[in-house]
Amino acid sequence: MISLLLLAALAAPHPLNEAWQPPIKRWQARGVSVHGRLATIGVYYNDADFDEAPRYLDPSGPSVGQIATFFRPGVTLTPQEGTQIYYQAELGWSVWSQRDAEAEGLDAYHREIWAQQRLDDWGALRVGYQRIEDPSGLFLNHRAGAARLTYTYQGGELALLGGVTPDDTAEGLGEDNFEHDSAVGGLALQHTAGGLLLDLAGYGLWDHHIVDRPLTLGVLVLGLRRADGALWAHAVLQRGEWAGAALGGGAQRLAAWAAQAGGALELGRLSIVINGLLSAPDDDHDGNDLNAAPLLSGRDASSTLLLTEDEYGDRRQDVSARMSARLGAFTTQRAGRAVADLALGYAFEGDYVMRLIGGAAMVLSPRHALDQRLIGVELGWIHELYFNPTTGAYLMGQLLLPGGAAAAYLNEVNAAATQPLYGGQLGLVTHF
């Protein structure tokens, strides 16, 4: 049993991964299913940036680290066959060294709240605050209020999506209306042909969250995957207009792209995962009539944990997120990005998996990174120990050799300093 689990865990997502959830019985008869994830994670890094200067007014020096616990309880209600209600919350990030349980309130967030209705045999309608994702995950990979109508046919699935991404625009005195919301909608086709999945999706984004500067974006996602997840390739093309965004108040054309491709190979106990990611840079001019950098979700298929999002405990502290600008619910990086990585996993006898992750990233337009190109090179060595199919512990050591581009964006003292960042994580994760 454990061996099977380990083999299943070799390819992401695995039980220690944030995105992983235990399988939920679909359209079960009336009933309640309670589930959750509880994680305690300790992190330590020698620095938050790439020089050893102490932080201002901080006698403890430049290092960062803490141990914290959080809990994501969820419940699936099936009041009757064909109808589901889903709720998931996040309680905490309770930092051990800071939380006073007697003095503070509850840190609670609603992650997902939605209802789903099966529509005869041809589809389903899900409405509520839910995870929305385009086939590549590069553009849409959010939790947002949305309605998703799915039509299933023999060769695949067609999904119609309409939703609203959250923003912080005040729209009146303690009130809200639809004047300055950010709406997204689209149609996604996933067609199966042989062992391949063809992805074809088109989306529209109408982002009015900035008063007087509405953004309209059309997004085309093209992709090809192997049904077993062994290969993937996606391209995201964006065209649109951002009113008032150019210097002088003129409109800015949006014409951007991003692409990602990769594969996973299992050779017995050894797994190999590779991924390459490109996102276009903006043109040479800031504030002109063209913005060529795409709006992205900030999530991708890269295995790196420092250069891209950390799948073990994502707090948006990775280099890519910190280098990016955020526009509403999306991220953008004017310098563009190329990330290539390789993850090797080996399932030893017993309950132990070891992974090695290596990756490198650079910007595509050094002009937008103070003429620096390299973002960094990351190495990670991860040890996972599984106690049962849903509970495991991990220990990882990490090293980031930052490049000048990362230093330019992230270094808080000296934009030229590129001292290595090292550290690691220790975690215990359990699901039910």
Add this chain to the structure above:
Amino acid sequence: MRAHHWGILGLIWLGGCQGEPPPTEATFAAGLARVRVGVTAYEGIDGRVVTQQTGRLRDALGREVYLRGINVSGSHKAPPTEAFPSLYPLPQDAALAARCRAEIPMPPECVPSRDVSYVGRPFPLDEADLWFGQIAGLGFNSIRLLTNWESIQPYRPGTCVGREGYDSRCHDLTYLDYFEALIIKAKAHGLYVLIDMHQDIFSRHLFAYYNEAPPYGAPGSLEATLFSLLPPYSDWVRGHGAPRWVVQAALPEKDMDSPYWGIFRALGAMRGESGALDPQNLANLLKLFNQLMPSDGGGAPAWINDAFERLPPHFEPHQSSDFLPWTYWPLNGLLSLDADRCFAAFFAGDEVFPALVVDVDGLTKRRDEVADPAALPSLQAYLQGEYIEVLRALARRGGRHENVIGYDLMNEPVGTFLLLTLAAAFIQADGPSGLEGILEGLLGADLGQTLHALIIGLNLLPPDTAPETLRAWGLADIDLLASVNLNLAFDERHLQPFFERAGQAVQAEDPNAIIWIEPGATLRTLTGPSFQWDSPLTRPQGVDQVVFAPHWYPDIYPKVGLNVSPRQFNPDEWLYRDFRAPLAAHIEHARAFLGNAPVVFGEFGTYFNYGSHEASREAGYETSAHILNAYYEAFEDLGVGNMLWCFSADNSAKYGELWNHEDFSIIDPDGAPRAWPAYARPYARATSGRLIQQRFYSQYHAWDPVGGAPRPDRIYTLEMHPRETTAPTEIYAPQRQYPDGFYVWISDGGAYFDAARQILYWYPDAQAEGTRHALRIEPPRGVEVIGWRYFFKGDRVLERGAR
């Protein structure tokens, strides 16, 4: 389409897209929109619309505008037709030049030409791009462009028939073309222009020669002071503004063609008409010397004979003026009867000189000397009428240009008439006999009599009050009571009505004109407002846009005396000075008496020659920088505009701005900016919302560290109320302060940087009740900076964080 075509298309999409360069030039030009005084209107309780000035300037894009300007220029005060250096237009021939310096009366070949043209001041038009570019590069968004009455109307109306380039009023059309071309040039560099009708102590034709190198005594000593008044002369102290014919009109008895014009009047009485020393005056002088300095042994000092030898020939009182070459030249506004008479004629001639009219020949005459006095303008009406016509001519030019932000109707009008009042009282008190009694009562019989004899003998006051004597002295028609009143309520009774007439005339030509007014230099300036009978400058009626533009010059001038050295300060004498309270008093005046007119300090500045020009330069102009920094910090805290005195393209180490040895120019003789860290400082040129506060911590900021906090070196902060327009907030972010780039924090919105013009455009976009937009700029400086949104370095940009 073939496959490779798709490939090419794909490549274009993937990497080949390049947009047009950002419209920096158009954005910059659009930012220089017409400025108006902010007005708010609302329905009152009785239904009528109540209109109030907001006390702020707004541009056509709906932004609040903050003027950080500079006066251009100090060297405008003399025409380029008057050659450098500032003494006489000395001939090239060295021998002749020596004669011109030494010989009294001045040889006819030394007398300067009476042809006047100010074309080329402040600088030739072909240098305008260079200097305006430098001014804009240093962050100034506006200039107070000096002109004066003489520039536009150098000759008496009606005397220019046949002169090319003049209209019937003798307005110099060539100069007006030049002046308008300067306005256009300034616009190309993003500079607003305040048209300033400048004057100081009325006219450059009121002056006093002096010897810069007296052979005896230390600066400030009695003998050095005395010899400063004696030839050979090497320089002069003078006013500027009104043309020669105006001075002649105000002082009709004067012989301005006299070869002695400019020599202190008392010296003309030291010799008799035969050329011999006047024995009576000589005896009284020696007696006075012995009475004042008995410790010197009672004998004549060693230098006295040299002094007598240097005395000029005899001349009459009407052949010169009573100007003295005070190093602190404004004293002539207080202590010159001739200057008093000029200002009184202009502002209050109808009351003080009711008998004077201007004849059709342009000469000032008594009413009983002309055939039909009722048909002639009074002296006041004539002078003000011509002055206002000059303003009209300027307004016709200025009204064509969006970057003109107004008209300063008159620089530093003098409203103190102490000597005029004393002269009137002297006449009323039966002249010399009355004065003698007063002096004897004050000083004792002996000293009083000696002093009285000298005052009369040296032509400081007329010898008697006979009508013909008083006419010869120009004192025949003074109204005593009017003279007294002139001192008490000048701003209210004379200046404000003049501003009304002039302001309405300007707005008739340029309906968008903002009228800039300054308070008079009056007794109220010295004593402050009185509680019971205050007579402040109030808002000119019939003028819909007014800006109050007081000047600010605290303790920087040379001490009282002739040939006095520049002041000397230690930098820390200025490091901790806080000028907010005295500056706030001016703002309060605008609020209390001027209908909440916006306040822009039209002048402030500092010498750059403390200790000496060389010493100041050697010290990196540190004292001057501290002084300026103290001013700017106060202005920033109070949120008021300001215009620095001054920029002078032809600054000279010895002569400063070529006028009275003033050395205020921010560029030194080789054209390089000096003490720039104090004034090339970030500031918001225009804000999308109402400014709450902006502040820059220059390297001269007094810093008292708290808890190990790093020095706030070159940090700029800005806070404003919710935006009222989608137009950007413009912030000057100078390369000089931030050679290694700068970080930007913003509360909301987005920002772009025009590196060529050093302007950061910030488009705030939050729009909720209670929003406070905030921005912060810091350079990389070796301390941790967290949470920045942008880093700009030249045309390179890093952007991160949320929008």
